[in-house]
Amino acid sequence: MMPSVSQMPQIASTLFSTYASFAAFLMLVRSLANDLIPHHLQSYINSFFCRLFTHASSSTFTLTIDELFGYSQNQIYEAAEIYLRTKTANSSARHLKVSKSQRQRKITTSIVSGEEIIDYYDDMKLKWRYACDESQTPPNEKRYFELSFNMNFKDKVLSSYLPYVLQKADASKQEDKVVKLYNRECPYDDEDGSGGGMWGSINLEHPSTFQTLAMDPEVKKMVVDDLDRFLQRKEFYKKVGRAWKRGYLLYGPPGTGKSSLIAAMANYLRFNIYDLDLASVSSNSELKRILLSTTNRSILVIEDIDCNKEARDRQNIADEYDPSISKMTLSGLLNFIDGLWSSCGDERIIVFTTNHKDRLDPALLRPGRMDMHIHMSYCSPYGFKTLASNYLGVSDHPLFGEIEALIESSEISPAQVAEELMKNDDADVALEGLIQFIKRKKMEGTEIKDEKTKLVDAP
DSSP states (O other), X not given: OOOOGGGHHHHXXXXXXXXXXXXXXXXXXXXXXXXXXXXXXXXXXHHHHHHHHHHHOTTEXXXXXXXXXXXXXXXXXXHHHHHHHTTSTTSOOSOEEEEOOTTOSSXXXXXXXXXXXXXXXXXXXXXXXXXXXXXSOTTSOEEEEEEEEEGGGHHHIIIIIHHHHHXXXXXHHHHXXXXXXXXXXXXXXXXXXXXXXXXXXXXXXXXXXXXXXXXXXXXXXXXXXXXXXXXXXXXXXXXXXXXXXXXXXXXXXXXXXXXXXXXXXXXXXXXXXXXXXXXXXXXXXXXXXXXXXXXXXXXXXXXXXXXXXXXXXXXXXXXXXXXXXXXXXXXXXXXXXXXXXXXXXXXXXXXXXXXXXXXXXXXXXXXXXXXXXXXXOSOOHHHHHHHHHHHHOOSOOTTHHHHHHHHHTSOOOXXXXXXXXXXXXXHHHHHHHHHHHHHHHHHHHHHHHHHHHHHHHOO
């Protein structure tokens, strides 16, 4: 029997009261569940119902992304973990975890087991859920992500969305990366797997950038353009059949900024530096093991190569074929730089430094081994202005004209100029001190030349 119109308000009031009581009961049950049921059991229950309703809906498809792929790290899992950190700020997740290692620059947030994050890509809505099988004790517990979306988007997710996640994760990792300086004498530290067991590392705290370098602006631009072109030419190197690497030779007097340029390159590219002292390498086989333990996207630095006799020339080339002699040879170095072993790694830069280019064996100097030869010259007027801006915060001064004239007629290194500018915070005092220093150096140089002339002219 249908209720009359007069009975409708009473029925509506009864229904609303019943709904309110039921909602209050559900809130009480939820509160008790949160207090009494352990978190890992809540995650298991949520996972069960999620899977139940997921399988019940024929329009939903779910991908499982395990942490491990066999015994190796699953690249997609790692990328998803990094990518989802960028999504936590705007997510509706009620439970996040925060972390920060000594080498990280900022605090990172990530979701905990059972939490979900909704993401949108083009016309798709995607749901990420992090799960952890806590039936196993750490570190054997199984961790994985579940990615759910409409069945119709399956092909698009696999072909477009997941590659997008990988790309964004890589960009985020590079942005947050702390550049490291690896050396075989540092305490072994392989926190992120970047050095193998043969290298130790420290953070590269060198503040040098291309903006602060006291270099000729045209040379500086040439180096930056070459680095940019190198990064963008992966397919080109593959097409022409060459290993994706680039070699630089920095040569010039001491104190002209060779180490600062290397640091600027590393900070610009976000590449780690591997500093190799050839004097510590006893054989070609050891050199091979050392170089193979370096990683992609890195800069291998071999300083003062002219000081290493084996790498400098091939005088004792016969010894290379004597099995009784175990030593590092020039051919062993060249084989890794430009031989078959050079293809063992991508996106590598090799930098050699020397104070005496003329002492190097021509075999080291040809393109393909040292592609760019960069002369690090004495301080120029432009370099002085850069240093004055860096150290004193001045871009113009009445004494600049006199100093520039003195620098053009002197052989003074940027390191010497910088040292003088550091002696006083007062620009007037520091610049006057620099003038007196350059004049003394010129006088000393003139006296040395005079002494040499007297010795040559002496009977």
